[in-house]
Amino acid sequence: MSENARPLDLLNSAKGKNILVELKNGHSISGKLITFDVHINLTLENAEDKVNGEVVRKLGYLFIKGDTVVLVSPTL
Amino acid sequence: MSENARPLDLLNSAKGKNILVELKNGHSISGKLITFDVHINLTLENAEDKVNGEVVRKLGYLFIKGDTVVLVSPTL
Amino acid sequence: MSENARPLDLLNSAKGKNILVELKNGHSISGKLITFDVHINLTLENAEDKVNGEVVRKLGYLFIKGDTVVLVSPTL
Amino acid sequence: MSENARPLDLLNSAKGKNILVELKNGHSISGKLITFDVHINLTLENAEDKVNGEVVRKLGYLFIKGDTVVLVSPTL
Amino acid sequence: MSENARPLDLLNSAKGKNILVELKNGHSISGKLITFDVHINLTLENAEDKVNGEVVRKLGYLFIKGDTVVLVSPTL
Amino acid sequence: MSENARPLDLLNSAKGKNILVELKNGHSISGKLITFDVHINLTLENAEDKVNGEVVRKLGYLFIKGDTVVLVSPTL
Amino acid sequence: MSENARPLDLLNSAKGKNILVELKNGHSISGKLITFDVHINLTLENAEDKVNGEVVRKLGYLFIKGDTVVLVSPTL
Numbered sequence: 001m002s003e004n005a006r007p008l009d010l011l012n013s014a015k016g017k018n019i020l021v022e023l024k025n026g027h028s029i030s031g032k033l034i035t036f037d038v039h040i041n042l043t044l045e046n047a048e049d050k051v052n053g054e055v056v057r058k059l060g061y062l063f064i065k066g067d068t069v070v071l072v073s074p075t076l
Numbered sequence: 077m078s079e080n081a082r083p084l085d086l087l088n089s090a091k092g093k094n095i096l097v098e099l100k101n102g103h104s105i106s107g108k109l110i111t112f113d114v115h116i117n118l119t120l121e122n123a124e125d126k127v128n129g130e131v132v133r134k135l136g137y138l139f140i141k142g143d144t145v146v147l148v149s150p151t152l
Numbered sequence: 153m154s155e156n157a158r159p160l161d162l163l164n165s166a167k168g169k170n171i172l173v174e175l176k177n178g179h180s181i182s183g184k185l186i187t188f189d190v191h192i193n194l195t196l197e198n199a200e201d202k203v204n205g206e207v208v209r210k211l212g213y214l215f216i217k218g219d220t221v222v223l224v225s226p227t228l
Numbered sequence: 229m230s231e232n233a234r235p236l237d238l239l240n241s242a243k244g245k246n247i248l249v250e251l252k253n254g255h256s257i258s259g260k261l262i263t264f265d266v267h268i269n270l271t272l273e274n275a276e277d278k279v280n281g282e283v284v285r286k287l288g289y290l291f292i293k294g295d296t297v298v299l300v301s302p303t304l
Numbered sequence: 305m306s307e308n309a310r311p312l313d314l315l316n317s318a319k320g321k322n323i324l325v326e327l328k329n330g331h332s333i334s335g336k337l338i339t340f341d342v343h344i345n346l347t348l349e350n351a352e353d354k355v356n357g358e359v360v361r362k363l364g365y366l367f368i369k370g371d372t373v374v375l376v377s378p379t380l
Numbered sequence: 381m382s383e384n385a386r387p388l389d390l391l392n393s394a395k396g397k398n399i400l401v402e403l404k405n406g407h408s409i410s411g412k413l414i415t416f417d418v419h420i421n422l423t424l425e426n427a428e429d430k431v432n433g434e435v436v437r438k439l440g441y442l443f444i445k446g447d448t449v450v451l452v453s454p455t456l
Numbered sequence: 457m458s459e460n461a462r463p464l465d466l467l468n469s470a471k472g473k474n475i476l477v478e479l480k481n482g483h484s485i486s487g488k489l490i491t492f493d494v495h496i497n498l499t500l501e502n503a504e505d506k507v508n509g510e511v512v513r514k515l516g517y518l519f520i521k522g523d524t525v526v527l528v529s530p531t532l
Contacts, residue, residue, distance in 0.1 A: 005414060007421040010443050024405065024448070025100065025146060034081060040421075040445055041083040041116075047149070063086050063148040065116055068100070070405060072443040073427070101176065101222060110157060117159040117192075123225070135172075139162050139224040141192055144176070177252065177298060186233060193235040193268075199301070211248075215238050215300040217268055220252070253328065253374060262309060269311040269344075275377070287324075291314050291376040293344055296328070329480065329526060338461060345463040345496075351529070363476075367466050367528040369496055372480070385490060387497040390519050400515075404481065404524070420497075420521055450481060452519040453503070 011036050014074045019044070022070045027051075030075065031062060040066035087112050090150040095120070098146045103127075106151065107138060116142035163188050166226045171196070174222045179203075182227065183214060192218035239264050242302040247272070250298045255279075258303065259290060268294035315340050318378045323348070326374045331355075334379065335366060344370035391416050394454040399424070402450045407431075410455065411442060420446035467492050470530045475500070478526045483507075486531065487518060496522035 014033050021029045021042060028051070031044030047062035048055045090109050097105045097118060104127070107120030123138035124131045166185050173181045173194060180203070183196030199214035200207045242261050249257045249270060256279070259272030275290035276283045318337050325333045325346060332355070335348030351366035352359045394413050401409045401422060408431070411424030427442035428435045470489050477485045477498060484507070487500030503518035504511045 005423075007415055007417050007423045007443055010414070010423045010441060023146060025102075026405075029147075034086070035083055037083050043081075043083045043086045059147075059149045061086060061150050063083055065142075065145050065147065066445075067143070067447070068146045069445050070403060070448045071409075071439075071445065073439045074441050099222060101178075105223075110162070111159055113159050119157075119159045119162045135223075135225045137162060137226050139159055141218075141221050141223065143219070144222045175298065177254075181299075186238070187235055189235050195233075195235045195238045211299075211301045213238060213302050215235055217294075217297050217299065219295070220298045251374065253330075257375075262314070263311055265311050271309075271311045271314045287375075287377045289314060289378050291311055293370075293373050293375065295371070296374045327526060329482075333527075338466070339463055341463050347461075347463045347466045363527075363529045365466060365530050367463055369522075369525050369527065371523070372526045385499075387491055387493050387499045387519055390490070390499045390517060406481075446521075447523070449521050450479065450524045451485075451515075451521065453515045454517050 008036075008038070010074070011040075011072060014072070018075045020073045020075050021064060022072075023064070023068045024070055025068065029059070029062065029064065031059075037066070040069050040072075042066070042069070042072070084112075084114070086150070087116075087148060090148070094151045096149045096151050097140060098148075099140070099144045100146055101144065105135070105138065105140065107135075113142070116145050116148075118142070118145065118148070160188075160190070162226070163192075163224060166224070170227045172225045172227050173216060174224075175216070175220045176222055177220065181211070181214065181216065183211075189218070192221050192224075194218070194221065194224070236264075236266070238302070239268075239300060242300070246303045248301045248303050249292060250300075251292070251296045252298055253296065257287070257290065257292065259287075265294070268297050268300075270294070270297065270300070312340075312342070314378070315344075315376060318376070322379045324377045324379050325368060326376075327368070327372045328374055329372065333363070333366065333368065335363075341370070344373050344376075346370070346373065346376070388416075388418070390454070391420075391452060394452070398455045400453045400455050401444060402452075403444070403448045404450055405448065409439070409442065409444065411439075417446070420449050420452075422446070422449070422452070464492075464494070466530070467496075467528060470528070474531045476529045476531050477520060478528075479520070479524045480526055481524065485515070485518065485520065487515075493522070496525050496528075498522070498525065498528070 031047030034043040042064040044062045047059040049057040107123030110119040118140040120138045123135040125133040183199030186195040194216040196214045199211040201209040259275030262271040270292040272290045275287040277285040335351030338347040346368040348366045351363040353361040411427030414423040416422045422444040424442045427439040429437040487503030490499040492498045498520040500518045503515040505513040
């Protein structure tokens, strides 16, 4: 990892891959990351709203507002 | 999806279509997206306030303040 | 609706008309919109504080701070 | 009301008069408005902290931080 | 009070005097105001943390972060 | 420690080492700090979500949004 | 205390000394102040997390995010 690595590099390398997003309201959203911006606004496709690992709702395309995001993890 | 795609592109392509908006206070609002700005302030027409998928209130034209928005999903 | 429509256009067209304002603290305020600014600070006249559609308090002229606003609906 | 009216005009015209201020913590403060600024920081004199319309505390001169303000109403 | 009075004037005139500070977490702090800045960051000396008017803790010198302040009252 | 030390120096010296991150939602995340920015956005590898010191979830690579961070401690 | 005293002067004079930091989540952290910045981001050494005056956790070196700070008191 170079000296100049920045946190957004991790999001950049996750484009087109599945990610898990945890929100301040306690929801976990999974889906394929389409893109993001510096506010950590995110767009996903094939998004699913999960509670305790179980899909409770399929959301398809989704815009997530950055100020509600707690963490983003590329799923393995 | 091009390298330069931005999250707001998804909202832009949803103009004139039905969307679902989830708010920080737990409400879900559906309606036709008229327009939005960079703060994610949104205006809808034929807006309805739904609880558990059931319409509890018809709101007609509606201005939603961006800082209360959690996520926006174009409805299928 | 033109390509350049902005969310504040809806508020602009509601000046002098009755609106419903929902606040983050759960209160609903109705009244005639006098004016607003880009922070969504609003001033109303003949403002009434309603709970479950019932007037619990008449407030007359009212200044509402924009950062407490969730949504604004022109009433039908 | 002119086309160029702004929300702060209402506060400006209330200087030297009694106002009611509702705060995000649920308190209502009444008092004579001395002055305010663009952050809606307010100073009052003869300020009183009221619960259910009853005075629970006399505060005299008072500085109220703007980011805690929900609404301001000139009292009739 | 001149036309150009600003809310911070009240804090300025309270320097070196006892003030009461109410915080968003519900605590009331009293003490002698040393100084403040535009963020309403405050420093006090002989600061005391009071609950229901009773001193629960002596804090001596104290820095209070402005974004936690609800109101400031010069004590009589 | 020089006169010009800044808080971010501590984070800088923790790059490549294990840290503990406490979040506003009460979760504690441990992992190896990859990098951070001025918003305290953080990226970790081998991240684990711990409750009462017990690993409840392995998250692998992780982006943590800075505005949810309470404190960061290099683990001993 | 000169006319030009600023709140951060108190923090500056506390560098290298023990301080008590109260956070918005209710925790109290004590430790030796290494340094701080204008956001009131703080770094401490020999930091301890205290509940009711009792040490519940030793944290060693610690970065505290400024927007979680309520108050800082140099301990006597």
